[in-house]
Amino acid sequence: MSSTTADPAGKPANQQFDDSIALDVGKRLFDAGKDIKNILITGGAGFIASFVVRKLVLLYPEYNIYNFDKLDYCASTNNVKSVADKPNYTFIKGDICVKDMVNFVLHEKKIDTILHFAAQTHVDNSFGNSAEFTLNNVMGTHVLLEAARVNHVKKFIHISTDEVYGEVEHGGSELTEESLLAPTNPYSATKAAAEMLVGAYQKSFGLPTIITRSNNVYGPYQYPEKIIPKFVTLLSENSKVFIHGDGSNTRRFIYGTDVADAIEVILHKGATGETYNIGTSFEISNLELTKMLIRQMGLGAREKELITFVEDRPFNDMRYAIDSTKLEALGWAPKVSFEVGLKRSIEWYKTYSRKWWPNISGALVAHPYKSGAQHEIVLQK
Ligand SMILES: NC(=O)c1ccc[n+]([C@@H]2O[C@H](COP(=O)([O-])OP(=O)(O)OC[C@H]3O[C@@H](n4cnc5c(N)ncnc54)[C@H](O)[C@@H]3O)[C@@H](O)[C@H]2O)c1
Numbered sequence: 048m049s050s051t052t053a054d055p056a057g058k059p060a061n062q063q064f065d066d067s068i069a070l071d072v073g074k075r076l077f078d079a080g081k082d083i084k085n086i087l088i089t090g091g092a093g094f095i096a097s098f099v100v101r102k103l104v105l106l107y108p109e110y111n112i113y114n115f116d117k118l119d120y121c122a123s124t125n126n127v128k129s130v131a132d133k134p135n136y137t138f139i140k141g142d143i144c145v146k147d148m149v150n151f152v153l154h155e156k157k158i159d160t161i162l163h164f165a166a167q168t169h170v171d172n173s174f175g176n177s178a179e180f181t182l183n184n185v186m187g188t189h190v191l192l193e194a195a196r197v198n199h200v201k202k203f204i205h206i207s208t209d210e211v212y213g214e215v216e217h218g219g220s221e222l223t224e225e226s227l228l229a230p231t232n233p234y235s236a237t238k239a240a241a242e243m244l245v246g247a248y249q250k251s252f253g254l255p256t257i258i259t260r261s262n263n264v265y266g267p268y269q270y271p272e273k274i275i276p277k278f279v280t281l282l283s284e285n286s287k288v289f290i291h292g293d294g295s296n297t298r299r300f301i302y303g304t305d306v307a308d309a310i311e312v313i314l315h316k317g318a319t320g321e322t323y324n325i326g327t328s329f330e331i332s333n334l335e336l337t338k339m340l341i342r343q344m345g346l347g348a349r350e351k352e353l354i355t356f357v358e359d360r361p362f363n364d365m366r367y368a369i370d371s372t373k374l375e376a377l378g379w380a381p382k383v384s385f386e387v388g389l390k391r392s393i394e395w396y397k398t399y400s401r402k403w404w405p406n407i408s409g410a411l412v413a414h415p416y417k418s419g420a421q422h423e424i425v426l427q428k
Contacts, residue, residue: 064125069101080160083110085159092126093119101127101307103311112136117141122270137156143183144183153194153198158198161191161200172272173237174360184234192254205259207239208235210238217366232360232362261324262369266391267303270404271407283344289355294333297330305327338354
């Protein structure tokens with residue numbers, strides 16, 4: 048096991064940033080959980096999990112938080128720098144696919160709770176190297192589940208996505224947790240496959256699992272491969288943005304701190320064996336979102352010139368729509384309006400995009416499509 052503060056490209060992460068958003072962790076909502084003491088958070092140097100790491104470390108000093116992350120291209124230890132020196136925080140550089148290490152950590156740190164975020168997350172990449180997604184998202188989850196079973200973990204919260212439901216037609220009703228899973232791209236297929244294993248470990252072995260499915264998350268700390276950080280970065284550098292297809296596909300968005308609040312609620316009040324949707328009803332097409340970003344960045348006069356339409360993804364779900372009533376019944380509600388969250392995000396990316404990660408250039412192209420080389424390696428092993 049090794050502990051590190053270096054980012055993937057070897058660039059030191061301990062730069063000084065005046066990042067006040069990192070301290071926006073809200074108010075503590077619960078007493079310490081009876082069986083919660085040592086929490087392993089996988090993928091904690093990534094985007095969403097870093098909101099959860101910061102929140103739990105700062106608001107729940109009696110919990111020990113172990114951030115287990117392999118520091119892939121999209122990760123940054125800057126995301127968790129604000130808590131790096133806290134006594135209840137430990138960073139462990141490791142890969143969830145490596146069984147011996149995962150077992151060692153669970154045993155050695157007496158892990159009772161796992162919040163499993165680590166995954167390959169970019170749909171575009173999954174069209175190129177889909178076996179990487181199977182390896183990390185399915186096999187990695189399987190390794191973690193088995194280690195959790197052997198080490199008698201008391202709570203395993205698996206972070207999934209609304210993309211597992213597949214697309215919902217315009218005008219189609221919101222999907223509940225009981226709806227069928229019908230993923231349409233390799234990313235969402237691996238997330239759905241991982242969910243099947245989670246369900247099987249719960250049924251066959253009684254592993255106390257919970258699944259969450261959220262809609263598109265946005266905010267600071269997201270590697271600029273996803274639409275909002277990518278377009279803000281490009282526009283702030285006076286570059287054109289690329290819209291897949293005609294831009295009519297819609298997405299619903301939820302701000303990072305609202306998801307962290309949801310995880311806090313589910314960790315303390317979620318019922319074993321249940322699945323919880325985490326979503327908002329704020330929905331916008333990719334084209335409208337792009338125009339909004341252009342206007343908010345003071346570039347409205349150049350709108351036409353700044354937008355380029357490019358070939359669509361091999362398949363691009365028209366829309367997703369989930370119903371979060373079940374989670375709301377536990378007392379959760381989103382707090383950050385899209386207007387406020389977007390403003391914060393724009394300011395943050397204008398300042399930090401090029402400083403936060405060692406290299407983002409490869410992400411700023413129309414289709415950040417990774418080659419299938421890894422795919423062949425995985426299949427031939
Ligand atoms: N971003 C979204 O809009 C969104 C929406 C719904 C659900 N999700 C889910 O939430 C989770 C987190 O998503 P995100 O966007 O924050 O991810 P991200 O891409 O920002 O970060 C993923 C993190 O996982 C780590 N990781 C990947 N493979 C690993 C492995 N084998 N071992 C250890 N660490 C590994 C990476 O280094 C990185 O820090 C994922 O499971 C994703 O499917 C994301």
